[in-house]
Amino acid sequence: MHFNRAGALVALLCVAIYWFLGGRSSIALAGTVFCGIAYKEAIDSGKNSSSEANSSEAAAPKKKKGCCGGKGGKNCCSSKGGEKKSGCCCSSKKIESKDKQDFMMIPGSEASKEVNFPDEIDFTNAFKPSGKNNGASAKPRKIISKPKLISKPKNEDGLVKSAMTISKDALLSSQIYIFYSSLQGAAQRAASTVHETLSKIEGLDLEPILLNLDELDDIDEYFVSVPSENALYFLVLPSYDTDCPLDYFLQTLEENFNDFRIDKFPLRKLVGYGILGIGDSESWPEKFCYQAKMADHWIARLGGRRVFPVGEVCMKRGGISDVQNWANLLSETLKDDEPILYEYDETIDENLQDGDDQLGDLEDIGKESNGDESQIKQMVAENSPTYRKLTKQGYVIVGSHSGVKICRWTKSDLRGTGSCYKHSLFNIVSSRCMELTPSLACSSKCVFCWRHGTNPVSKNWRWEVDPPEYILENALKGHYSKIKQMRGVPGVVMERFAKAFQVRHCALSLVGEPIMYPYINRFVELLHEKGISSFLVCNAQHPDALESIGKVTQLYVSIDASTKQELKRVDRPLYKDFWERMLSCLDILRTKQSHQRTVFRLTLVKGFNMADISSYADLVQRGLPSFIEVKGATFAGSSDGNGNPLTMQNIPFYEECTNFVKQFAAELQRRNLGYDIAAEHAHSNCILIASTKFKINDEWYTHIDFDKFFELLRSGENFNPMDYIAKTPEWALFGNGGFAPGDTRVYRKGKKKSKNVPKAEPTT
Ligand SMILES: Cc1cc2nc3c(=O)[nH]c(=O)nc-3n(C[C@H](O)[C@H](O)[C@H](O)COP(=O)(O)O)c2cc1C
Ligand code: SF4
Structure with missing residues (x-):
């Protein structure tokens, strides 16, 4: 008898009613047992029927729903009837697919050609052959960066990381420049191939220009300025893991990128650029074409748009023949009428990013340091972001708080293209000048400073101190190592290069505040012992230190504004009593330091500190310096997120500076203070007002007789500024420009030769 589950349950219910109505318990118990057995039987019978149903599904292969997926097991379609697992509907499919793979791997078969990748993928794999006659895949692939980059959010300065180039018309009307660097001739031949190929492009407006990078007079003329508005650059570069001329080029690109004094993205002006690297992948597999890749990196970071x-x-x-392929594909790309998607390489350097968070006022950081004020730290530790930032800008960090950097004027003078303004005003030879600071920290944050938030600020010295001997020895080493890198640079005058290894002058300014260094006096003595003159620039915030300064060749105090409000705006000083500190410094110049050659340095910033000439005259009357050096501010870039508010609008034209100086001198004369305009260096927007003490028999004597200075020092006698003067040469006098006759003036292409332009050459 077969019960279904419902029947068994109804019988159980009847037994329960019988018992509830007073039936005999023994009979009710027997009925319950019977119902239970019947119920269990009904369940077992249900299971069997379901199993039968599954078996019948397996027997019909078209119903795949219950397939094991090749896993086998109890319900596997293949396990029925003792068939081998290979008979499973899914595993048989697998076998079929593997067979096909095996087939594809058969060497020489059509299928194997599809999957047989070469061992090394060369650049041509990035493209498909182009040209209208080349069938379905005729167009060269133009997507250089992943399209998804397009939707990336804007960066802080409003740029997106990728964008389209301008249309073909603009590409074809561009002036193409092909640069190469070559030691053994291969890159030169490759560049000629590229030149020939591109010259044949139909519809090109201008003949491409072929240039040897190693022979360029000034790399910056092409890689800071750009020779024409619609320039397209292609560079053919070899790689050498030993010294080669390309090193200098790459280093210049990197330094320019890290130099806050010049526009951050100068190569944005280019229509685009492309690089062909040549090298040897057999002998240098690890470093294959590495210098071409470096050039690509820096040009992109300088704002270049990579169009290929x-x-x-x-x-x-x-x-x-690969070079020819590259050139052909490039030529096709330029001809094509689609705009090119290029990658705007603004990858944020992780180091810099780290640093940005941590830079700022060490003053404040110090306060946060677990409240442990006694803990003495290094000002710029070797593993710190500040260290990395400064070295990237070309500084050699000496010890933990000093820095040395070869200045642009030193390089320029080595090549015979002009010294800094201190040459025409005071007789400093730039190629023999070392720019150094024994304190990278400063107590102000001047708006025109080139450090731009790079170096620490603090009111007082609070760090470990390096000995002066150590600083000087290593600063000279650092300076000479930078000079050495200039060998082989086109135009370097051999004689000047040789002499550059004997430094004669030290400009103690650079960045930071030199007199914060506790052993500044000993350091200056060491300089003098080596026959190196000292030009010490202070920010007029440390009267105590200024008072105790010993003999220097020339002592500067920066006067960055003539009123309290303006000074606060320009210098952004840390001290609350900054104005009183500055006035104290002026008093010290007039009294305790009157034995020195003293200089007021004014840096003119339009809209900030050029309005109140009379107040400047008050300050001169208080400090009575030997000289007043008036200099237009240099544009050090802005909007890089460090709070520098200056734009090009704040940089005065030369004419504006001379007008200021004329009115200033007139005011000083009106007050009978005995000053007049003496000399100038128009190229760096700098004019010198001097005390008329230095005008003897109607001739100016603003220059320094350095030999005499050292002679007087050695004598141990007291001496005064008039004791080591030298005659100012004719070319340096105000009105004559201040460009030394032995040098060759280089005008940037496309720039007016007029004096009436803002100057950009920074000077310490
Ligand atoms: C000393 C030496 C070092 C080289 N180092 C590299 C290298 O690091 N990476 C590379 O790809 N090729 C390297 N090469 C190969 C050159 O880049 C290659 O020969 C190139 O064609 C030279 O170009 P050039 O004749 O214009 O100077 C090196 C060759 C020499 C002789
Ligand atoms: S700018 Fe300064 S560091 Fe450079 S040569 Fe002139 S004085 Fe020396």
Whole structure:
């Protein structure tokens, strides 16, 4: 008898009613047992029928729903009837697919050609052959960066990380420049191939120009300025893991990128650029074309738009025919009428990012340091972001708080293209001048300062102190190592290069506040012992230190504004009593330091500190300096997120500076203070007002007789500023420009030769 589950349950219910109405318990118990057995039987019977149903599904292969998926097991379609697992509907499919793979791997078969990738992927794999006659895949692939980059959010300065180039018309009307650097001639031949190929492009407005990078007079003329508004650059570069001329080029790019004094993205002015690297992948597999990649990195970071992928050609394997391929594809790309998607490489350097968070006022950081004020730290520790930032800008960090950097004027003078203003005003030779600071920290944050938030600020010295001997020795080493890098640079005058290894002058300014260094006097003595003159620039915030300064060749105090309000705006000093501190410094110059050659340095910033000439005259009357050096501020870039508010509008024209100086001198004369305009260096927007003490028999004597200075020092006698003067040469006098006759003036292409332009050459 077969019960279904419902029947068994109804019988159980009847038994329960019988018992509830007073039936016999023994009979009710027997009925319950019977119902239970019947119920269990009904369940077992249900299971069997379901199992039968599954078996019948397995028997019908078209119903795949219950397939094991190749796993086998109890319900596997193949387990029925003792069939081998290989008979499973899914595993048989797998076998079929593997068979196909095996088939595809058969060497020489059509299928194997589809999947047989070469061992090394060369640059041509980035493209498909172009040209209308080349079938379905005729167009060269133009997507250089991943399209998804387009939707990336804007960066802080409003740029997106990728964008489209301008249309073909603009590409074809561009002036193409092909640069190369070559030691053994291969890159030169490759560049000629690229030049020839591009010259044949139909519809090109201008003949491409071929240039040897190693022979450029001034790399900055092409890689800071750009020679024409619609320039397209292509560079053909070899790689050398030993010294080669390309090192200097790459270093210049990197330094320019890290130099806050010049526009952050100068190569944004280019229509675009592309790089072809040549090298040897057999002998230098790890460093194959590494210098081409470095050039690509820096040009992109300087704002260049990469309009074609970096080519990497092994001269041993592909050789000149790969170069020709690259040139052909480039030529097709330029002809094509689609705009090119380029990657705007603004990858944020992780180091810099780290640093940005931690830079700022060490003053404040110090306060946060667990409240442990006694803990003495290094000002710029070797592993700190500040250290990395400064070294990237070209500084050699000496010890933990000093820095040395070869200045642009030193490089310029080595090449015979002009010294800094201190040459025409005071007789400093730039190629023999070392720019140094024994304190990278400063107590002000002047708006025109080039440090731009790079170096620490603090009111007082609170760090470990390096001995002066150590600083000088290592600063000279650092300076000479930078000079050495200039060897082989086109135009370097051999004689000046040789003499540059004997420093004669030290400009103690650079960045930071030198007199914060506790052993500044000993340091200056050491300089003098080595026959190096000292030009010490202070920010007029440390009267005590200024008072105790010993003999220097020339002592400067920066006067950055003539009123309290303006000074606060320009210098952003840390001290609350900054104005009183400055006035005290002026008093010290007039009294305790009157034995020195003293100089007021004014840095003119339009809209900030050029309005109140009479107040400046008050300050001169108080300090009575030997000289007043008036200099237009240099544009050090802005909007880089460090709070520098200056724009080009704040940089005065030369004419504006001379007008200011004329009115200033007139005011001083009106007060009978005995000053007049003496000399100038128009190129750096700098004019010198001097005490008429230095005008003898109607001739100016603003220059320094350095030999005499050292002679007097050695004598141990007291001496005064008039004891080591020298005659100012004719060319340096106000009105004559201040450019030394032995040098060759280089005008940037496309720039007016007029004096009436704001100057950008920074000077310490
Ligand atoms: C000393 C030496 C070092 C080299 N180092 C590299 C290297 O690091 N990476 C690379 O890809 N090729 C390297 N090469 C290969 C050159 O880049 C290659 O020969 C190139 O074609 C030279 O170009 P050039 O004749 O214009 O100077 C090196 C060659 C020499 C002789
Ligand atoms: S700018 Fe300063 S560091 Fe450079 S040469 Fe002139 S004085 Fe020396």
